[in-house]
Amino acid sequence: MNEESRLAELIACFILFEIGSTxxxxxxxxxxxxxxxxxxxxxxxxxxxxxxxxxxxxxxxNRSLYELCIHFLGKWIGKGVGFMxxxxxxxESSRNLRDLGExxxxxxxxRTPLAVLMLIGILVVGNSVRYGPHIVFLVCLALLPTVIxxxxxxxxxxxxxxxxxxxxxxxxxxxxxxxxxxxxxxxTVSFPFGQSLLFLVFFPLVKKGKSLGKAxxxxxxxxxxxxxxxxxxxxxxxxxxxxxxIMFPLLQVVQLIEAAExxxxxxxxxxxxxxxxxxxxxxxxxxxAVTGLAQITKIGYRKWVIPTGLLIxxxxxxxxxxxxxxxxxxxxxxxxxxxxxxFGMPLVLLSVMLLRRKKRMQK
Amino acid sequence: MVxxxxxxxxxxxxxxxxxxxxxxxxxxxxxxxxxxxxxxxPGESSPVAAICYFNGLVDLKSINKMIATVNDFxxxxxxxxxxxxxIVDIIPGDLRKSGNIDNLxxxxxxxxxxxxxxxxxxxxxxxxxxxxxxxxxxPSSQTVIRGPKEGFTEDVATNIALIRRKIRSPxxxxxxxxxxxxxxxxxxxxxxxxxxxxxxxxEVLTRLxxxxxxxxxxxxxxxxxxxxxxxxxxxxxxxxxRPDAVAGNLLDGQVAILVDGSPFVLVAPVTFFKFFLASxxxxxxxxxxxxxxxxxxxxxxxxxxxxxLYIAVTTFQQEMIPTTLLISLAAQREGTPLPxxxxxxxxxxxxxxxxxxxxxxxxxxxxxxxxxxxxxxGQAAVQAGLVSAxxxxxxxxxxxxxxxxxxxxxxxxxxxxxFALMLLAGTFGLxxxxxxxxxxxxxxxxxxxxxxxxxxxxxPLSFTNLKDVLIRAPWPLLKTRPSYISSDNRDRQASKKQSxxxx
Numbered sequence: 001m002n003e004e005s006r007l008a009e010l011i012a013c014f015i016l017f018e019i020g021s022t023x024x025x026x027x028x029x030x031x032x033x034x035x036x037x038x039x040x041x042x043x044x045x046x047x048x049x050x051x052x053x054x055x056x057x058x059x060x061x062n063r064s065l066y067e068l069c070i071h072f073l074g075k076w077i078g079k080g081v082g083f084m085x086x087x088x089x090x091x092e093s094s095r096n097l098r099d100l101g102e103x104x105x106x107x108x109x110x111r112t113p114l115a116v117l118m119l120i121g122i123l124v125v126g127n128s129v130r131y132g133p134h135i136v137f138l139v140c141l142a143l144l145p146t147v148i149x150x151x152x153x154x155x156x157x158x159x160x161x162x163x164x165x166x167x168x169x170x171x172x173x174x175x176x177x178x179x180x181x182x183x184x185x186x187x188t189v190s191f192p193f194g195q196s197l198l199f200l201v202f203f204p205l206v207k208k209g210k211s212l213g214k215a216x217x218x219x220x221x222x223x224x225x226x227x228x229x230x231x232x233x234x235x236x237x238x239x240x241x242x243x244x245x246i247m248f249p250l251l252q253v254v255q256l257i258e259a260a261e262x263x264x265x266x267x268x269x270x271x272x273x274x275x276x277x278x279x280x281x282x283x284x285x286x287x288x289a290v291t292g293l294a295q296i297t298k299i300g301y302r303k304w305v306i307p308t309g310l311l312i313x314x315x316x317x318x319x320x321x322x323x324x325x326x327x328x329x330x331x332x333x334x335x336x337x338x339x340x341x342x343f344g345m346p347l348v349l350l351s352v353m354l355l356r357r358k359k360r361m362q363k
Numbered sequence: 364m365v366x367x368x369x370x371x372x373x374x375x376x377x378x379x380x381x382x383x384x385x386x387x388x389x390x391x392x393x394x395x396x397x398x399x400x401x402x403x404x405p406g407e408s409s410p411v412a413a414i415c416y417f418n419g420l421v422d423l424k425s426i427n428k429m430i431a432t433v434n435d436f437x438x439x440x441x442x443x444x445x446x447x448x449x450i451v452d453i454i455p456g457d458l459r460k461s462g463n464i465d466n467l468x469x470x471x472x473x474x475x476x477x478x479x480x481x482x483x484x485x486x487x488x489x490x491x492x493x494x495x496x497x498x499x500x501x502p503s504s505q506t507v508i509r510g511p512k513e514g515f516t517e518d519v520a521t522n523i524a525l526i527r528r529k530i531r532s533p534x535x536x537x538x539x540x541x542x543x544x545x546x547x548x549x550x551x552x553x554x555x556x557x558x559x560x561x562x563x564x565x566e567v568l569t570r571l572x573x574x575x576x577x578x579x580x581x582x583x584x585x586x587x588x589x590x591x592x593x594x595x596x597x598x599x600x601x602x603x604x605r606p607d608a609v610a611g612n613l614l615d616g617q618v619a620i621l622v623d624g625s626p627f628v629l630v631a632p633v634t635f636f637k638f639f640l641a642s643x644x645x646x647x648x649x650x651x652x653x654x655x656x657x658x659x660x661x662x663x664x665x666x667x668x669x670x671x672l673y674i675a676v677t678t679f680q681q682e683m684i685p686t687t688l689l690i691s692l693a694a695q696r697e698g699t700p701l702p703x704x705x706x707x708x709x710x711x712x713x714x715x716x717x718x719x720x721x722x723x724x725x726x727x728x729x730x731x732x733x734x735x736x737x738x739x740x741g742q743a744a745v746q747a748g749l750v751s752a753x754x755x756x757x758x759x760x761x762x763x764x765x766x767x768x769x770x771x772x773x774x775x776x777x778x779x780x781x782f783a784l785m786l787l788a789g790t791f792g793l794x795x796x797x798x799x800x801x802x803x804x805x806x807x808x809x810x811x812x813x814x815x816x817x818x819x820x821x822x823p824l825s826f827t828n829l830k831d832v833l834i835r836a837p838w839p840l841l842k843t844r845p846s847y848i849s850s851d852n853r854d855r856q857a858s859k860k861q862s863x864x865x866x
Contacts, residue, residue, distance in 0.1 A: 108680065265682045265683045271793075
């Protein structure tokens with residue numbers, strides 16, 4: 001496990017992670033046709049968070065998030081925070097697992113029990129976790145071109161078919177800035193942009209070089225713009241009112257594409273691309289949790305794979321139905337839990353780091 | 364030169380001739396193919412010399428000539444009492460001396476001729492190879508339209524010569540090992556000094572030295588011993604019958620392993636995409652070669668996925684099929700008794716049986732098998748309503764696609780994985796294929812061949828090496844060797860700057 005990954009591999013993984021399940025749902029649906037503004041505001045705030053994380057990493061580039069916590073917050077507090085992070089990541093992983101199961105049941109196998117679908121999902125992901133983060137980064141690199149090409153093709157087909165109605169953009173700021181900002185903060189910040197916190201665990205695995213921060217920022221900006229465009233396309237095709245009530249709006253949009261009689265139900269193929277994004281997200285959170293457990297307890301990485309997998313699998317049953325799952329996700333986790341982890345905890349960590357450095361300088 | 368399991372007893376040859384011949388006979392268990400021809404001069408009762416060899420391993424004409432030379436010498440000017448050791452001096456050919464019985468017996472077993480001379484405790488080992496071996500023929504497993512038609516043979520010396528004729532460089536090196544406690548098989552490691560990575564050569568030799576087994580009958584034995592991991596259907600070494608392919612690989616910095624007794628030469632390290640390159644790619648125009656490479660990669664995907672996709676789509680995702688096609692498919696499937704998964708498994712297994720029969724059966728019954736295979740299992744099965752015509756098309760196209768992959772070891776891996784994917788597709792549709800495909804991809808990315816990641820140059824990404832993978836760039840642009848395999852000496856041809864400077 002002592003090998004180092006190259007920057008391109010981590011970046012590929014980061015892009016897939018950010019795309020993840022975001023395209024599955026309608027972001028900032030409450031902002032209606034101004035969702036793109038909310039997205040941009042959200043991503044701008046998320047960018048600040050990314051800068052915060054990169055700052056933390058830059059101050060101590062050899063330690064992962066958990067090691068930083070233990071080192072700077074003290075052994076017991078650090079471990080406590082570490083365990084909370086582990087559970088947070090595992091929970092996020094389980095949420096995505098549930099999404100994956102629901103999506104599979106919705107789009108592909110509507111007569112197979114959800115538990116079976118999620119079991120297959122967690123088995124495939126757990127098997128991937130076994131190989132460790134370095135191999136997973138490589139696989140992301142191998143998958144990235146396919147995913148990006150699929151999205152580009154999709155956008156071209158939607159535009160080429162004349163499905164985009166630009167008039168759905170108007171009126172801009174119908175109800176003023178209020179709803180736009182309330183949709184952006186903290187909802188779009190927490191999901192998906194703030195989740196880049198996870199990568200503080202993976203930064204130390206990359207070969208040391210100056211360009212890490214720059215590459216992360218560029219890829220972040222590109223991904224954020226891409227996500228905003230895709231999010232807005234849903235609205236431009238179906239209108240803000242309809243988009244708001246559909247469970248998987250992008251899938252619905254893809255279903256509307258009809259090309260040459262042969263490609264009538266492209267959504268079924270497109271589900272696979274969505275699965276890849278969801279899978280990467282489950283996988284990275286899972287690896288984040290397992291790495292955390294390994295680093296906190298000093299027990300081998302592989303020994304934690306199965307227990308964590310069981311935990312994630314069990315947690316994915318937390319909601320009795322999908323509506324409850326969405327409510328729990330948006331109203332509770334995204335609005336009330338995420339900010340503490342994505343903003344509060346790193347801020348405390350950074351201040352402690354700065355204080356301790358100052359102290360050392362004075363001595 | 365001396366491999367493992369060769370215990371040197373340091374027993375020396377006695378100076379008495381009849382005694383030595385007796386030792387030879389006893390050691391070889393009075394084997395009937397062992398011959399010891401004694402040279403008795405006229406008027407003497409005891410022989411002056413004896414020539415020991417195995418019938419069929421040596422060239423009898425040369426031996427007769429040698430005996431004649433010795434006779435002439437003894438009966439000629441030195442009439443009377445010639446010094447026994449001077450006999451050795453007049454023997455023509457490749458010669459070395461030894462007094463160790465084990466060495467001498469091994470030399471006879473290797474196919475050399477040993478000349479024992481009365482009165483001196485050492486013997487001459489002469490190499491007079493002969494006997495019948497297959498001559499250099501066109502390779503049967505990898506054919507080309509354009510390019511050299513010669514293939515390796517079972518004789519390692521011939522194979523080395525075939526490579527040497529292509530690369531006339533003093534830097535082309537062969538290092539020999541003798542592996543196999545009983546078979547004592549000669550294994551030769553070929554590389555180009557300065558182009559191959561030293562670590563890889565060393566690693567190959569270390570892994571070869573680690574082999575301790577009684578027999579090596581084919582390069583497949585070596586492959587299983589030295590590959591990085593056994594738990595994979597995918598080959599991590601290439602085996603090829605083509606000297607030009609080996610020469611090309613050596614010039615890329617790879618290492619070749621030649622095993623006596625097998626026309627299949629191993630090449631390491633390899634990456635996944637190397638299995639889709641045919642040596643012909645480099646002889647044809649680059650645009651055609653690039654197209655053919657893409658066709659091969661496409662065929663790989665078809666061979667791997669087509670039956671499972673068909674099962675998944677017809678069983679679970681019928682909405683993906685265009686309506687008109689769906690109606691005709693449904694009409695065909697109406698009469699067939701089995702679900703798509705069983706039907707596909709049945710047909711695929713039948714095809715595998717036919718294919719295996721095609722390899723094993725005596726050549727004379729070939730036409731019978733073709734008729735049974737093509738008519739009975741194809742057309743008749745459809746007409747009888749046992750399988751649908753669409754399934755026959757799918758299975759046939761899959762089978763044909765499988766033959767497009769230039770290396771048999773890779774197409775065998777595909778055959779194996781295909782069945783697993785079919786089962787997954789039959790139970791969970793596209794979701795199942797994805798659940799099988801992702802672990803497969805991760806597995807392949809995690810594989811290594813002598814330290815080289817299997818999925819290079821895609822993951823890890825290496826732009827400079829992409830010019831000779833999915834497509835082949837024109838030769839003038841292939842300025843460098845693949846950097847992941849070759850050592851720092853990477854320039855194939857002078858770059859423009861250098862050639863200008865040299866002018």
